Structures are given as C-alpha cells and as structure tokens.
Amino acid sequence: MNFYSIAMTKEIDTGESPTVSNVMARIRQHIFEGIYAPGQRLIEKDVVEEYGIGRGRAREVLKSLVGEGYLEFEENRGVRVRRLTRQGAIDIGRVREVIEGLAARLAAERTFTDEERSTLANIQAEMDRATEERDAETFAHANRRFHDLIVEVADNSVLTKQLEILRVPIFRIQFQQSFTTASMGERNKDHQRITQALLDGDADAAEAAMRDHVRRGNARLVEFADRLFG
Amino acid sequence: MNFYSIAMTKEIDTGESPTVSNVMARIRQHIFEGIYAPGQRLIEKDVVEEYGIGRGRAREVLKSLVGEGYLEFEENRGVRVRRLTRQGAIDIGRVREVIEGLAARLAAERTFTDEERSTLANIQAEMDRATEERDAETFAHANRRFHDLIVEVADNSVLTKQLEILRVPIFRIQFQQSFTTASMGERNKDHQRITQALLDGDADAAEAAMRDHVRRGNARLVEFADRLFG
DNA sequence: TCGGACTAAATTGTCAACAATCACGTAGGA
DNA sequence: TCCTACGTGATTGTTGACAATTTAGTCCGA
Numbered sequence: 001m002n003f004y005s006i007a008m009t010k011e012i013d014t015g016e017s018p019t020v021s022n023v024m025a026r027i028r029q030h031i032f033e034g035i036y037a038p039g040q041r042l043i044e045k046d047v048v049e050e051y052g053i054g055r056g057r058a059r060e061v062l063k064s065l066v067g068e069g070y071l072e073f074e075e076n077r078g079v080r081v082r083r084l085t086r087q088g089a090i091d092i093g094r095v096r097e098v099i100e101g102l103a104a105r106l107a108a109e110r111t112f113t114d115e116e117r118s119t120l121a122n123i124q125a126e127m128d129r130a131t132e133e134r135d136a137e138t139f140a141h142a143n144r145r146f147h148d149l150i151v152e153v154a155d156n157s158v159l160t161k162q163l164e165i166l167r168v169p170i171f172r173i174q175f176q177q178s179f180t181t182a183s184m185g186e187r188n189k190d191h192q193r194i195t196q197a198l199l200d201g202d203a204d205a206a207e208a209a210m211r212d213h214v215r216r217g218n219a220r221l222v223e224f225a226d227r228l229f230g
Numbered sequence: 231m232n233f234y235s236i237a238m239t240k241e242i243d244t245g246e247s248p249t250v251s252n253v254m255a256r257i258r259q260h261i262f263e264g265i266y267a268p269g270q271r272l273i274e275k276d277v278v279e280e281y282g283i284g285r286g287r288a289r290e291v292l293k294s295l296v297g298e299g300y301l302e303f304e305e306n307r308g309v310r311v312r313r314l315t316r317q318g319a320i321d322i323g324r325v326r327e328v329i330e331g332l333a334a335r336l337a338a339e340r341t342f343t344d345e346e347r348s349t350l351a352n353i354q355a356e357m358d359r360a361t362e363e364r365d366a367e368t369f370a371h372a373n374r375r376f377h378d379l380i381v382e383v384a385d386n387s388v389l390t391k392q393l394e395i396l397r398v399p400i401f402r403i404q405f406q407q408s409f410t411t412a413s414m415g416e417r418n419k420d421h422q423r424i425t426q427a428l429l430d431g432d433a434d435a436a437e438a439a440m441r442d443h444v445r446r447g448n449a450r451l452v453e454f455a456d457r458l459f460g
Numbered sequence: 461t462c463g464g465a466c467t468a469a470a471t472t473g474t475c476a477a478c479a480a481t482c483a484c485g486t487a488g489g490a
Numbered sequence: 491t492c493c494t495a496c497g498t499g500a501t502t503g504t505t506g507a508c509a510a511t512t513t514a515g516t517c518c519g520a
Contacts, residue, residue, distance in 0.1 A: 044502070054475055056286060060293045067297020076481055076502060091388040094336065098328040106324065158321040162392060274472070284504055306472060306511050
C-alpha cells in the first residue's frame, strides 16, 4: 500500500453519484496535495457541487474526516483543514519517531523477498546518485518511496493508518523543505544505515537508525517552520 | 486527563437536545464499558431514541465514530462496534508497545512536581500491597491509574488520543484477564522498574521497561484470547 | 425435508425545505 | 471619527418524508 496514492481511485464519470468512500479519498488526496490548505474552510455547498453528492452525504463525509483527523470542526462554523501549531508539530514529531522506528523494526524482522531486497537496493542507489549530483527533486521522490516501502513491508495495518494521518499535516512543510540540499548528505547517511540494518535483518539497529533519522528530521522541521512563521 | 472518564460529562436533563460531542462521548463510554459489545450493530433508530437526537445528527455522530475507529461501517448495513481479529490484536499490540514506551520516556524527561512524585509513589505502594495480598481488583484499579498518570504526565495530545483508541478494543479482554492473579507478581515487578526509572528521570530505562512490560502483556493477551476463542 | 421465490417489516440512503446562526457591511448618533 | 445597532446574505443545523436495500419469515413445489 502506498499512502501517496490514497485517492487514486478512478473517476466515476457516468453521472452516477460517487460513493462516499470515493469522495473521502479524493478530499484526503486534496488535503495531502495542499489543494486544500491548512486552515481553509470547506463549505458544504462547494463540496456538494465539487463532488456531485447531496448535502446530507457531504456532511457525513466531512464528519468522518473530522474523526480521522484530517479536518477540524467548529459548531455552527463547519469544518476546515486541520491546522498545525508549533506544539502540535512537536507532539506529532515525537509520536512519528517511534512509529516510523517500529516500522523499520517490523520490516527488519520479516524475511525479505528477493524482489523486496532489490527494490530497496535500487532506491538506495538512486538516493546515493541523487545525493552525489545534488538532485533534490529525485532525492525527495526516492525518499518517499523508501519510507513507503518500509511501511509496506512492515505489514501492520494499524501502523500504516496512524502514520498516514501523522504525515498529513507536515507533508507540505517537508515538501518545501526538501528542496534544501543542505541536509541531503546527512539524510542519505541515515538512509544508508537503515538500509544496511534492514538487509542484515537487524531489527534493533533498524529501529534505532530510523528513530535517529526521524528525530533529526523533526528538529530541522521545527527550525524551518520557525523561520517561516516566526 | 483520564481516559476512563471520557463520557463523564453531566446529563443535560432539560429536554434540550444533547450536544453532538456529548452523545459521542457517551457512546464511546458505552463501547469502552462493553455495554455495546464488539460486533454489535448500532441501529440508527435506537441511537435516536436512546440519546434524544434527530436521525441526521445520529448518522453524523456514528460516521464520526467510524472515523475515530470505534465503529465499523458497511454500506446499506449501518455501523457496528469494531471487532477484533487475532491479527488485529497483534498489530495493535505492537503499536501500543512503542506508544506506551514513548509515554514513559516523555514522562521521565519531564521534571515531576512534588505532587506527581507522591501520587506515583502512592499508586506503586498500593500495587505492592495488592500484589502481596493477591487482591486482583485493587491491583487492576491501581494499574489503570498508573498507566493513566504516565500518559497524563507525558503531556502529548497526539499520543493521548492515539493510545485511547488503541486501548478500546482490548480493554474488555484485559479486564476479564485482570482477575487472573497468576501474572500479578511479574506485572508488579515491571511496574516497580518503571516507577524507579520515572523517579530517577532515566528516560531510556523508563521507555525500555515500559516496552518490555507492554510486550509481555500483549503475549498474555493473545494467549488468553486464543484460549477464549480458539 | 430442502430450497427457491415471494412478501412484509425493518433499516439505511437520499433529498428538499425550513430554521438558526454567523459574517459583514451600512447607517445613524454621540 | 468611532461605535453601536441593525439588516442582509451566506452558511450551517434540523427535520420529515420518501426511496432503496436488506432482513426475516412464509409459502409452495420438487
């Protein structure tokens, strides 16, 4: 499962009313891509028109997304895309650290298939190359596939879902930040350590390396956000 | 914040329609207490009558709880209390292990107030006494307060919410199991280690001890559930 | 006895209309 | 100029009725 393709379900273009889960997936994707920005209100009327559903349905979809943590709700004022405070970012970061660490542990505990081994090696090689060539965009893309692969191999549905939600509010910031090549060398060293531990099947090392990696990322993230927003 | 008192909000008995969040809290509490058993369907009409709200509202409340993970939804068949598969219990257990571990770490990183220190010491003393006297009920109660205190001191809103949801589906099983005095000695030894690490402010030790403790609990839980359900 | 088709009740899905509330601009007076 | 009061449009809250679907029972024939 690749969480960057949450809403890659095909459009139903037959004039039929889209399913509730379909609409939810599309809104999630919009939030993820930043089409719906943090703090932006989602007006029921707009959702109704945009997705071609009734208002009752729209309200239920929005309430579900509130429950999942994508949206905030305020009485008589509807919903808006969840905003991130400085403290919230820190809180998320610490939880994300241990969850991503667990993903690495679980992945390392599993016996990799040959295909998984070569996929991992290929992604690592691509990141090495991108680091060498200071190609931030390629690195960012490979970075995503790297983390996704680990979560996929970890094969824990609870972890997958929680991590998806934890990643949403910081994804945009990470994206902007990723074009800073300054940290690329350090980040790739982390990746190499993680990759090695995974291929060795060393769960302790994999978890420790991943936690260090995420912790450093969190520190950069908070610093970056502070520079942006004061 | 004590997550066992989620729905302790007072009844509004004025004939007024209860607030949405109030109803949600009460349903959560019912699920937690097992009044709504896993797999049990929640019929919209019943919810409407039970809580005195309109059906539209009821549907939105239920959809929110689906989003939060308390309920499962199936098209044209409504919602039911989330069921737990064997694999699901294992997946939850592994995530819970690292989250509770993080709670212990965060708690240990904080400087305890005198009041917190004495509260912790009192709970530990109560558990020691209960273990000595093989008083399973007292032990179970103190055990809850112990884990709640740590989460509260950890003071991380993301952690608090995630842990609350993770605990729901296994709470009932833990409750039945808690009257088994067999593991009480072992469990209290774990608690002592955790308490000591917390009072020492040793974050590494606190996290490690808590993770070991939860991992052992998970193992007992799965074994217990297997005996129950085959 | 078994199984399939049919009916009726229960339940969920959908929609439209109306009420309540909020946001915002404007007019009037000190 | 400033501030309050008011009114209007925009938005959310709520309800009820009706449609679609599922569920459960019954009848009937092989």
